[in-house]
Amino acid sequence: MSASAARRAVRTATAPSATERVRPPHLRSAPDLGRRRRLRAALVAGVTVAVASLFLMVACSVLIAQGQFERARLVERQEAAQRRYEGLRLDVAERSSPDAIVSAATRLGMIVPDQVDYVEASVAASPDPSDRTATTLDESWGEVKASLGSEP
Numbered sequence: 001m002s003a004s005a006a007r008r009a010v011r012t013a014t015a016p017s018a019t020e021r022v023r024p025p026h027l028r029s030a031p032d033l034g035r036r037r038r039l040r041a042a043l044v045a046g047v048t049v050a051v052a053s054l055f056l057m058v059a060c061s062v063l064i065a066q067g068q069f070e071r072a073r074l075v076e077r078q079e080a081a082q083r084r085y086e087g088l089r090l091d092v093a094e095r096s097s098p099d100a101i102v103s104a105a106t107r108l109g110m111i112v113p114d115q116v117d118y119v120e121a122s123v124a125a126s127p128d129p130s131d132r133t134a135t136t137l138d139e140s141w142g143e144v145k146a147s148l149g150s151e152p
Contacts, residue, residue, distance in 0.1 A: 094100060
């Protein structure tokens with residue numbers, strides 16, 4: 001008999017049969033605690049990120065709503081100021097009309113003169129060419145006027 005055949009014979013002689021094999025009671029492999037910890041940490045991190053993002057979205061929505069209320073309040077103030085401005089312009093126009101001036105003058109006891117003399121002013125002299133301020137003003141006026149736009 002060869003050596004390998006002898007080993008096989010010894011193994012089969014010492015090995016219990018399938019019916020004789022007995023399992024050790026309640027043996028199992030140890031759980032992988034590191035994997036559970038990583039899974040739990042990932043779950044906690046995910047929940048934290050989700051809650052933080054929801055909080056951030058609510059905070060942004062609140063800030064946007066507050067900004068819209070502030071904008072509406074400023075628009076109302078602007079419209080009120082515009083109406084006041086237009087009313088004041090109308091008041092100035094009414095008070096500076098020729099009829100209003102004449103009636104105010106007669107109330108103060110002034111009378112209409114028999115003869116009216118007009119004074120004519122002479123035409124202003126053109127600026128001296130050696131004056132650097134006048135030439136600088138002439139050169140830059142176009143640039144300044146363009147930046148002002150069409151409104152005064």
